[in-house]
Amino acid sequence: SAVISQKPSRDICQRGTSLTIQCQVDSQVTMMFWYRQQPGQSLTLIATANQGSEATYESGFVIDKFPISRPNLTFSTLTVSNMSPEDSSIYLCSAHLSTQNTEAFFGQGTRLTVV
Amino acid sequence: AQTVTQSQPEMSVQEAETVTLSCTYDTSESDYYLFWYKQPPSRQMILVIRQEAYKQQNATENRFSVNFQKAAKSFSLKISDSQLGDAAMYFCAYRSGGGATNKLIFGTGTLLAVQP
Numbered sequence: 513s514a515v516i517s518q519k520p521s522r523d524i525c526q527r528g529t530s531l532t533i534q535c536q537v538d539s540q541v542t543m544m545f546w547y548r549q550q551p552g553q554s555l556t557l558i559a560t561a562n563q564g565s566e567a568t569y570e571s572g573f574v575i576d577k578f579p580i581s582r583p584n585l586t587f588s589t590l591t592v593s594n595m596s597p598e599d600s601s602i603y604l605c606s607a608h609l610s611t612q613n614t615e616a617f618f619g620q621g622t623r624l625t626v627v
Numbered sequence: 628a629q630t631v632t633q634s635q636p637e638m639s640v641q642e643a644e645t646v647t648l649s650c651t652y653d654t655s656e657s658d659y660y661l662f663w664y665k666q667p668p669s670r671q672m673i674l675v676i677r678q679e680a681y682k683q684q685n686a687t688e689n690r691f692s693v694n695f696q697k698a699a700k701s702f703s704l705k706i707s708d709s710q711l712g713d714a715a716m717y718f719c720a721y722r723s724g725g726g727a728t729n730k731l732i733f734g735t736g737t738l739l740a741v742q743p
Contacts, residue, residue: 543729545729545730553735553736554718554733554734554735554736555718555731555733556733557730557731557732560730602670604670604672606731608729614660614662614677614679614722614729615674615677616662616672616674616722616729616731618671618672620669620670620671621670621671623670
């Protein structure tokens with residue numbers, strides 16, 4: 513199994529500012545993912561964080577708005593840039609131990625409120 | 628594209644009773660995995676149970692079991708002997724088995740309340 517530490521757990525930010533969310537895994541993982549969960553809704557994949565290359569973004573999400581870093585096999589960051597109230601959501605980090613391992617492990621999420 | 632549908636936004640069950648949560652999905656793939664995740668108020672996503680599409684036998688984990696109907700593309704979760712700690716949002720999820728990506732596609736969730 514894997515334990516994922518995500519921080520901050522929550523934040524209240526001013527519109528127009530940026531917030532960087534950190535995700536640390538206690539073991540090396542091949543694949544890391546960032547999801548957004550808008551209030552009362554399901555999880556939507558933002559991007560796959562690739563180690564050593566640019567992240568792969570899903571339709572509707574762009575690098576300028578959600579830049580992602582993945583400097584090694586245990587760590588990733590997601591930045592929410594130039595925030596607006598519509599960015600108020602829970603952001604979750606997820607990881608798989610390997611491409612063959614079907615179980616996804618999740619961080620505890622970051623609750624972001626933009627005012 | 629694959630989709631996952633949960634038609635029950637909310638469900639309620641009495642403690643010690645049994646409840647079934649519904650999930651249907653759409654895919655043209657033959658190799659895939661299905662999951663049920665639980666999200667309590669703490670926001671931590673917890674894997675409840677998983678099913679490999681190539682397995683005919685329904686998965687079981689203690690009080691949790693699934694009814695996997697591949698032809699009907701149905702994947703329901705049965706919770707037996709419900710406990711107060713089972714109260715949470717439950718998400719059904721799909722993952723392709725091709726290995727190219729491990730990303731999960733989630734349904735909209737079912738909020739389960741457990742009445743004492």
